[in-house]
Amino acid sequence: MKADVLLGLQWGDEGKGKIVDVLTPQYDIIARFQGGPNAGHTIEFDNKKFILHTIPSGIFNPGTINVIGNGVIIDPFIFGKELENLKANNINAENNLLISKKAHLILPTHRLLDATYEAAKGKAKIGSTLKGIGPAYTDKTARNGLRIGNIIRVDFLKKFNELKEKHLRIIDSYGFDYHNYLLDGLTFKDYEEQWFAAIEKIKSIQKINSEYFINQSLNNNKSVLAEGAQGTLLDLDFGTYPFVTSSNTIAAGVCAGLGIPPGKVGEIYGIFKAYCTRVGSGPFPTEQENKEGQKLRDEGNEYGSTTGRPRRCGWLDLTALKYSIMLNGVTLLFMTKADVLNSFEKIKAGIKYKFGGKFIDHIPFEASYEKLEPVYHELDGWQSDINNVTNPDNMPQQLTDYIKYIEKEVNVPVAMVSVGADRSQIIKL
Numbered sequence: 001m002k003a004d005v006l007l008g009l010q011w012g013d014e015g016k017g018k019i020v021d022v023l024t025p026q027y028d029i030i031a032r033f034q035g036g037p038n039a040g041h042t043i044e045f046d047n048k049k050f051i052l053h054t055i056p057s058g059i060f061n062p063g064t065i066n067v068i069g070n071g072v073i074i075d076p077f078i079f080g081k082e083l084e085n086l087k088a089n090n091i092n093a094e095n096n097l098l099i100s101k102k103a104h105l106i107l108p109t110h111r112l113l114d115a116t117y118e119a120a121k122g123k124a125k126i127g128s129t130l131k132g133i134g135p136a137y138t139d140k141t142a143r144n145g146l147r148i149g150n151i152i153r154v155d156f157l158k159k160f161n162e163l164k165e166k167h168l169r170i171i172d173s174y175g176f177d178y179h180n181y182l183l184d185g186l187t188f189k190d191y192e193e194q195w196f197a198a199i200e201k202i203k204s205i206q207k208i209n210s211e212y213f214i215n216q217s218l219n220n221n222k223s224v225l226a227e228g229a230q231g232t233l234l235d236l237d238f239g240t241y242p243f244v245t246s247s248n249t250i251a252a253g254v255c256a257g258l259g260i261p262p263g264k265v266g267e268i269y270g271i272f273k274a275y276c277t278r279v280g281s282g283p284f285p286t287e288q289e290n291k292e293g294q295k296l297r298d299e300g301n302e303y304g305s306t307t308g309r310p311r312r313c314g315w316l317d318l319t320a321l322k323y324s325i326m327l328n329g330v331t332l333l334f335m336t337k338a339d340v341l342n343s344f345e346k347i348k349a350g351i352k353y354k355f356g357g358k359f360i361d362h363i364p365f366e367a368s369y370e371k372l373e374p375v376y377h378e379l380d381g382w383q384s385d386i387n388n389v390t391n392p393d394n395m396p397q398q399l400t401d402y403i404k405y406i407e408k409e410v411n412v413p414v415a416m417v418s419v420g421a422d423r424s425q426i427i428k429l
């Protein structure tokens with residue numbers, strides 16, 4: 001078997017968690033391959049809502065194994081809270097959850113470093129989720145990191161303290177007052193205490209060499225879905241650098257983040273919202289800082305799953321979508337949050353940019369620094385409630401037209417349209 005991949009094509013929060021949950025019954029294994037608790041993946045069913053940060057979104061199907069791959073970085077404190085929340089809802093994640101021994105740890109001081117660097121950047125800040133992502137991946141690439149497999153080794157505490165002291169020296173050199181900085185409402189000392197308590201919990205979860213596990217599973221005809229976090233436009237190399245995350249969010253990240261050879265990657269499912277959002281700083285050409293943007297935010301309840309920050313909102317950007325499709329080799333598209341456009345009289349889609357006095361249909365290097373002016377194609381809205389539509393024959397003509405227009409522009413079929421947050425609110429085309 002080959003491993004399929006599901007990932008975001010915009011700036012994250014495309015609804016990946018919901019779609020993974022919808023697809024999970026078709027898969028034996030769901031595996032996260034990158035990112036960490038900067039992710040917030042929402043799943044809703046039976047009037048319950050869960051937000052997962054580290055644990056794969058297949059966890060609600062007892063028959064599916066969930067793997068946290070080597071490319072993921074884990075904050076034991078946050079991970080422990082996720083386990084607790086699931087347990088409080090009678091879901092024992094331990095039964096079908098495996099963690100790669102090679103996944104790196106986010107230390108409490110990685111979070112302090114994140115806050116230190118962001119504060120030092122002032123107005124130029126990335127708008128990070130402040131979960132320690134950049135500093136933890138930095139230590140990984142600088143070959144200083146601690147991994148999940150280290151926690152049972154006799155020298156773990158010594159290594160932890162060495163790294164912590166090094167971090168604190170950097171933090172002190174910036175003059176950052178970490179004693180008065182709260183981490184998820186806790187002082188550094190209390191956070192560290194709970195971080196270590198959570199390490200004990202991780203000890204009882206099965207830890208594996210996930211590259212062997214995944215490859216053996218594929219050889220034994222088990223189906224695997226790799227779940228992405230963040231989105232293509234936040235990719236470390238191809239996103240709107242420096243306003244990006246610190247991992248490769250694109251399909252190529254699956255090979256490095258799970259140990260799957262390129263030839264064993266199958267379908268690539270690309271998720272995009274019917275419009276566009278971004279949380280944090282950085283360029284966003286089709287952003288609407290006006291009534292339309294506010295309406296998208298209100299109708300779409302566009303507030304961050306991880307930080308609660310209001311998301312910036314705007315129209316679909318087809319140039320960016322084509323770029324993402326190219327980078328990932330997307331074979332099937334899934335459009336989410338179509339229902340958010342229910343009451344819009346007109347819907348717009350950016351088709352090219354005006355830049356330096358010319359029209360362009362690609363994203364230039366300068367896009368990270370200078371403003372691209374989008375040119376829009378306008379379509380009629382459906383102006384009706386589609387939240388309960390599940391049969392494609394009952395879709396309003398204007399919605400069909402919007403989808404057909406997107407398919408024609410990007411040359412990849414749309415396989416599903418999501419029309420609400422609940423698991424059941426989906427139209428299979």
Ligand code: GDP
Pocket residue numbers: 008012013014015016017018039040041042043044300304305336337338339340418419420421422
């Ligand atoms: P992810 O990070 O890609 O998993 O996405 P998030 O969970 O951060 O953000 C998506 C938000 O939209 C969540 O609150 C979801 O419950 C919600 N959502 C997902 N699909 C739909 C949809 O089709 N319609 C509406 N209205 N909400 C949706």
Ligand code: IMO
Pocket residue numbers: 008011012013014038039040041126127128129130131133134228229230231234243244245246279280281305
């Ligand atoms: P999911 O998986 C949306 C954004 C942050 C910030 C930038 C860098 O839920 O789609 P970081 O914490 O990585 O240092 O932040 O990336 N960001 C996300 N935006 N969804 C996410 O994840 C994100 N993860 C990071 O807002 O702009």
Ligand code: MG
Pocket residue numbers: 012013014039040041042305306
């Ligand atoms: Mg999210």
